[in-house]
Amino acid sequence: xxxxxxxxxxxxxxxxxxxxxxxxxxxxxxxxxxxxxxxxxxxxxxxxxxxxxxxxxxxxxxxxxxxxxxxxxxxxxxxxxxxxxxxxxxxxxxxxxxxxxxxxxxxxxxxxxxxxxxxxxxxxxxxxxxxxxxxxxxxxxxxxxxxxxxxxxxxxxxxxxxxxxxxxxxxxxxxxxxxxxxxxxxxxxxxxxxxxxxxxxxxxxxxxxxxxxxxxxxxxxxxxxxxxxxxxxxxxxxxxxxxxxxxxxxxxxxxxxxxxxxxxxxxxxxxxxxxxxxxxxxxxxxxxxxxxxxxxxxxxxxxxxxxxxxxxxxxxxxxxxxxxxxxxxxxxxxxxxxxxxxxxxxxxxxxxxxxxxxxxxxxxxxxxxxxxxxxxxxxxxxxxxxxxxxxxxxxxxxxxxxxxxxxxxxxxxxxxxxxxxxxxxxxxxxxxxxxxxxxxxxxxxxxxxxxxxxxxxxxxxxxxxxxxxxxxxxxxxxxxxxxxxxxxxxxxxxxxxxxxxxxxxxxxxxxxxxxxxxxxxxxxxxxxxxxxxxxxxxxxxxxxxxxxxxxxxxxxxxxxxxxxxxxxxxxxxxxxxxxxxxxxxxxxxxxxxxxxxxxxxxxxxxxxxxxxxxxxxxxxxxxxxxxxxxxxxxxxxxxxxxxxxxxxx
Numbered sequence: 001x002x003x004x005x006x007x008x009x010x011x012x013x014x015x016x017x018x019x020x021x022x023x024x025x026x027x028x029x030x031x032x033x034x035x036x037x038x039x040x041x042x043x044x045x046x047x048x049x050x051x052x053x054x055x056x057x058x059x060x061x062x063x064x065x066x067x068x069x070x071x072x073x074x075x076x077x078x079x080x081x082x083x084x085x086x087x088x089x090x091x092x093x094x095x096x097x098x099x100x101x102x103x104x105x106x107x108x109x110x111x112x113x114x115x116x117x118x119x120x121x122x123x124x125x126x127x128x129x130x131x132x133x134x135x136x137x138x139x140x141x142x143x144x145x146x147x148x149x150x151x152x153x154x155x156x157x158x159x160x161x162x163x164x165x166x167x168x169x170x171x172x173x174x175x176x177x178x179x180x181x182x183x184x185x186x187x188x189x190x191x192x193x194x195x196x197x198x199x200x201x202x203x204x205x206x207x208x209x210x211x212x213x214x215x216x217x218x219x220x221x222x223x224x225x226x227x228x229x230x231x232x233x234x235x236x237x238x239x240x241x242x243x244x245x246x247x248x249x250x251x252x253x254x255x256x257x258x259x260x261x262x263x264x265x266x267x268x269x270x271x272x273x274x275x276x277x278x279x280x281x282x283x284x285x286x287x288x289x290x291x292x293x294x295x296x297x298x299x300x301x302x303x304x305x306x307x308x309x310x311x312x313x314x315x316x317x318x319x320x321x322x323x324x325x326x327x328x329x330x331x332x333x334x335x336x337x338x339x340x341x342x343x344x345x346x347x348x349x350x351x352x353x354x355x356x357x358x359x360x361x362x363x364x365x366x367x368x369x370x371x372x373x374x375x376x377x378x379x380x381x382x383x384x385x386x387x388x389x390x391x392x393x394x395x396x397x398x399x400x401x402x403x404x405x406x407x408x409x410x411x412x413x414x415x416x417x418x419x420x421x422x423x424x425x426x427x428x429x430x431x432x433x434x435x436x437x438x439x440x441x442x443x444x445x446x447x448x449x450x451x452x453x454x455x456x457x458x459x460x461x462x463x464x465x466x467x468x469x470x471x472x473x474x475x476x477x478x479x480x481x482x483x484x485x486x487x488x489x490x491x492x493x494x495x496x497x498x499x500x501x502x503x504x505x506x507x508x509x510x511x512x513x514x515x516x517x518x519x520x521x522x523x524x525x526x527x528x529x530x531x532x533x534x535x536x537x538x539x540x541x542x543x544x545x546x547x548x549x550x551x552x553x554x555x556x557x558x559x560x561x562x563x564x565x566x567x568x569x570x571x572x573x574x575x576x577x578x579x580x581x582x583x584x585x586x587x588x589x590x591x592x593x594x595x596x597x598x599x600x601x602x603x604x605x606x607x608x609x610x611x612x613x614x615x616x617x618x619x620x621x622x623x624x625x626x627x628x629x630x631x632x633x634x635x636x637x638x639x640x641x642x643x644x645x646x647x648x649x
Contacts, residue, residue, distance in 0.1 A: 031076035033057045033084035040081075044112040044184070046240030050102050053236050054084045063103060063218075068095030072222060078233040080116040080178050085235035088222040092124045092229045099222030101135075102239045110186040110193070113219050114238040118178045121231035123148045129230045131181045133220040136213040140224070142185055142194055146173050155196060155204055160189075160212050169196050169204040178235075187213040249317030250275030254295075254310045256323050262330040264338070266299045269308070273321070277312035284308055285325070303329035335377060336362045336369040343367070343379045343404075356394050372400040379404045383431040384416050384423045391433060398423070398433065410448050429454035429473055437485040438470050438477045441512075445487050451475070452489060467502055483508035483527050491539040492524045492531045499531075505543055506531070521556055537562035537581050545593040546578050546585045553595055559583070560597060575610055591616035591633055600630050600637045603644045613648055 039051040050061065057074050064072045068091075075087035090098040104111060113132045123129050125148070133143040141158040153170035173179060179199055186193035192211045196204040219239050223230055253272045258265070271280060271294045282291040284298045285306035291298070300306060306325045311318055330338070333352050340348070346365030354360055360371040367381025378401035380388065394400050399419030407414045413426040421435025426448070432455040434442060448454050453473035461468040467480035475489025480502070486509040488496060502508050507527030515522040521534035529543030534556070540563040542550060556562050561581030569576040575588035583597025588610070594617040596604065610616050615633030622629060627640040635648035 031057060031074060031084060033074065033076060034082045037082050040236040040238055042112075042114050042182070042238050044114060044182070044238075044240055046110075046112055046242040047105075049104060049239045049241050051238045053082055054086055055082050057084065059086070059100060062100040064100045065097060065222075067097040067226070069093045070096045070098030070223065072098050072100050075233065078118055078120075078235075080118070080235035082235075085116075085118075085233045086221070086237070088230060088232045088234065090223040090228055090230050092227050094227055096229070097223060097226050098230075099220050099224055101218045101220045102237075103218050104216060104239075104241050105243070107243045108216055108241040109244045110184065110242040111216050111219060112182065112184050112238075112240040112242075114180075114182040114236075114240075115221070116178050116180055116235045116237075118176065118233040118235075119146060119173075119230065120176050120233065121229070122146075122151075122175060124227070124229040127228050127230075128154075129232060130220075130222070130224070132183050133224060134183075134185050134187075134213075134216055135218045135220060136187060136215050137217055139212065140220075141187065141211045141213040142183075142192075142209075144169075144181065144183060144196060151175075153196075153198060153203070155194065157192075157194070157209055158212050159210055162212075167204070170198045173198075185216060187211065187216050189214050244315075247314055247316040248275055250277040250312045250314055250319055252277070252310050252312040252319040252321035254321055254323065256308065256325060259323065260326040261328070262334060263303050263327050264299050264301045264330075265325070265327045266297060267325055268295075268297045269310075270295045271310065271312070273310070273312040273319075275312075275316075275319075276314055278314045279312075281311040281313075282308070283311075300325065300327045303327050332360060332371060333362065336360075336371070339369050339377050339379065340364045340367075343381065345369070345379070345381060359394060359400060370394070370401055372402070376402075378402070378416075380416075381405075383425050384414065387423045387425075387431040387433065388416075388418070397421070397435060410453075413448055413454060424448065424455055426454045429456045432456065432470075433458050434470075435459065437479050438468070441477050441485050441487055442472075444512075452477070452487060464502055465508075467508060478502065478509055480508040483510045486510070486512045486524070488524075489513065491533050492522070495531045495533075495539045495541060496524075496526070499541055505529070506541065518556055519562075521562060532556065532563055534562040537564045540564070540566050540578075542578075543567060545587050546576070549585045549587075549593045549595060550578075550580070560585070560595065572610055573616075575616060586610065586617060588616040591618045594618070594620055594630075596630075597621070598628075599639050599642070599644055600628065603637045603639075603646060604630075604632070607646065614646070 034055045037053055037055040040053050054074050066072055070090040073087050074084050076084050079085045088098050090096045117131055119129050128145040128147050131144040133140050143156050145154055147154055151172040152168055153173055154166045155169050156164055156166045158164055182197040184195040190210045192209040193207040194209045221234055251274045255270045257268050280294050282296055285308050304327055308323050308325055310321045345367045348362055348364055350363040352360050352362045358373045361368050367385055370378045370380050391398050397420050401416055401418050403417040405414050405416045411426055415422050415424045421439050423431055424434050425431040445452055451474050455470055455472050457471040459468055459470045465480055469476050469478045475493050478488050479485035488509055492513055499506050505528050509524055509526050511525040513522055513524045519534055523530050523532045529547050532542050533539035546567055553560050559582050563578055563580050565579040567576055567578045573588055577584050577586045583601050586596050587593035607614050613634045617630055617632050619631040629636055629638040638645045
């Protein structure tokens with residue numbers, strides 16, 4: 001064994017690849033042994049894997065590795081008892097290798113290795129001679145060796161970081177003499193147990209050895225590496241395996257309370273199994289998911305006879321126990337009373353009473369329980385019940401409830417769904433209906449978490465042309481047969497109000513509010529035009545011929561930008577205008593509707609706008625050689641290379 005460190009130093013062992021090694025069941029050599037001699041024994045616990053005095057003259061049953069000048073053989077040259085022992089011989093040749101291993105059975109949790117050793121030739125300089133080596137797969141994690149430097153006995157351990165550390169366990173060990181060596185190893189990572197006996201004295205014992213291994217698969221004797229010179233005789237070798245103990249399977253049993261009653265029936269199950277079960281699986285017999293709790297509770301919601309099965313398990317196996325739970329159907333009154341108790345409605349104040357389409361109700365001190373035609377039960381109480389009553393209970397537009405009240409909404413709100421919509425309540429807004437197309441738009445806008453928040457009125461009908469609306473904390477939703485249903489909120493709604501809502505020039509909204517325009521702008525279309533808003537220019541109507549002209553200029557992306565005033569009427573000869581960030585649009589019955597901007601507009605202003613001698617514009621601004629021009633009722637304004645010329649006949 002190549003020396004890899006001194007006492008207390010953690011180092012890395014480079015294990016060479018063993019190409020060309022032969023794995024041999026070596027036949028007996030022509031030696032004189034004593035076949036039939038009783039196998040050796042010791043007092044260590046476990047199942048014997050091997051107990052061999054080698055008097056059979058054979059190494060069958062071992063995994064023998066030899067290469068080059070290395071040999072592993074049965075020899076009669078030396079023996080501790082009887083006539084024969086194993087002779088392991090390796091030289092300093094670069095291909096010399098000699099060892100044999102005892103394979104451990106699967107499931108081995110700890111191992112005892114016991115044998116007699118006579119090292120007659122120390123290793124070459126820089127190499128040590130091993131006694132026992134313990135492997136997990138192909139990784140050696142613990143071994144015991146005689147140092148060639150000081151002839152002492154050392155224990156070496158592979159740490160989790162891949163380094164090896166050695167601990168002195170005995171003083172100098174003489175060559176050419178038999179020594180009794182035994183080891184006990186329980187691999188368990190950082191709490192591995194290692195014990196070493198040397199010549200029947202306990203030389204080392206610890207249950208806190210920090211190794212990489214959690215399993216042990218084989219024990220090796222001899223030289224693991226090439227050129228690891230040694231001459232060692234080994235006799236009376238005993239290896240024992242200790243497997244994990246397997247407990248007896250548990251005996252399953254349990255109690256159930258109650259074992260009968262009306263639905264819904266809650267049953268508590270208590271495990272009384274013996275034999276130390278470690279896991280439990282409960283099949284409640286009603287098709288529900290099984291439980292792995294030791295003592296679960298389960299509620300049966302429907303009538304029936306159910307077979308409950310407990311499977312209790314441990315490493316030794318599993319066992320089952322069964323019991324029967326009988327559930328009878330509760331009367332409708334019992335079911336209603338149970339739900340009323342859950343909701344704190346107090347005592348019943350009426351009998352169970354039949355209503356439309358197979359439904360039922362029962363009144364209580366603080367509300368009612370409703371049985372819908374679907375046979376589902378729903379609570380009805382408080383402000384939401386008051387609103388439902390105002391709408392005609394189940395005979396009204398809402399029909400029957402389809403959920404219980406659901407809380408946890410924004411600002412303490414609560415809702416209850418119905419066949420025809422919902423009723424929404426909040427402390428600030430009260431309880432109001434939510435139904436139809438208006439409810440659908442409210443949903444699109446995020447219900448109470450959106451821009452509109454909670455409704456503050458019922459749906460109001462009777463508007464012009466069959467329209468309706470519902471107000472909300474943040475605005476309104478407006479509906480009409482011709483224009484559809486749309487949200488109305490913010491500055492755009494304020495402007496629409498200023499125009500007369502649906503009775504004004506714009507009529508009903510025909511789209512929702514559209515955002516994402518240039519410079520943070522937004523708009524909403526209406527039957528009669530639009531309302532356009534921007535942070536810089538404000539919020540203004542856009543209607544009629546002026547809107548058509550603005551569209552021709554490219555709306556807010558054109559030369560005029562956003563409107564900055566409403567449409568102003570009352571000009572001379574029936575004219576009107578609307579100002580924009582970049583100019584204006586001017587309209588008159590005689591001259592039409594045209595843009596007005598830039599130096600030409602400034603020149604027109606100097607003449608007195610439409611009251612001056614030029615009158616109204618009769619064309620757009622158009623291109624001429626070197627500049628632009630615009631025609632007017634009374635002449636023309638030309639801008640050539642910045643030079644303004646006003647032509648007036």
